[in-house]
Amino acid sequence: MFKTLDKDCSNEISLDELKNGANGDLKSKLTNLFGKDFLRVRYFEVSDTDHNNGINLEEFLMWAENTKRRRQLLMSTFRMMDKDASNEVSLRELVQSMRTNPEIKANLSEIIGTELTMAEFKRADKSGDNSLDFYEFVQWAEDIYLQRALE
Numbered sequence: 798m799f800k801t802l803d804k805d806c807s808n809e810i811s812l813d814e815l816k817n818g819a820n821g822d823l824k825s826k827l828t829n830l831f832g833k834d835f836l837r838v839r840y841f842e843v844s845d846t847d848h849n850n851g852i853n854l855e856e857f858l859m860w861a862e863n864t865k866r867r868r869q870l871l872m873s874t875f876r877m878m879d880k881d882a883s884n885e886v887s888l889r890e891l892v893q894s895m896r897t898n899p900e901i902k903a904n905l906s907e908i909i910g911t912e913l914t915m916a917e918f919k920r921a922d923k924s925g926d927n928s929l930d931f932y933e934f935v936q937w938a939e940d941i942y943l944q945r946a947l948e
């Protein structure tokens with residue numbers, strides 16, 4: 798996959814190569830590896846750890862690995878918080894989890910880097926129904942991840 802994307806065989810994938818290569822089959826493979834928003838420029842910037850505007854093989858593999866790790870952490874944390882298995886984490890479930898489960902608290906601090914506040918919850922809850930579905934949770938966590946990674 799790396800070689801297919803690296804059209805000019807420079808052993809680096811440029812942002813343009815990534816954009817142009819992300820079609821059809823390859824697009825779904827990349828989505829599996831990096832998540833569905835992988836064309837956001839910020840992911841590219843964060844993954845380009847030596848800042849040479851190219852993704853080499855090592856950076857490519859790290860990108861995939863980091864994505865996988867974050868995804869697993871988000872998934873397991875969400876499941877733990879969603880006590881009634883409704884696929885939504887209500888404000889009440891969140892507050893209770895934070896109070897009673899140190900593992901959830903630790904995971905959340907790892908994900909967002911600070912204590913979770915009411916303001917953060919409101920920011921995450923895009924639909925404003927005082928409940929987070931998995932999609933809202935991931936979007937919010939990923940935005941924070943990108944922000945922190947580029948600080």
Ligand SMILES: [Ca+2]
Pocket residue numbers: 845846847848849850851852853856
């Ligand atoms: Ca690079």
Ligand SMILES: [Ca+2]
Pocket residue numbers: 878879880881882883884885886887890
């Ligand atoms: Ca729930």
Ligand SMILES: [Ca+2]
Pocket residue numbers: 922923924925926927928929930933
């Ligand atoms: Ca919501």
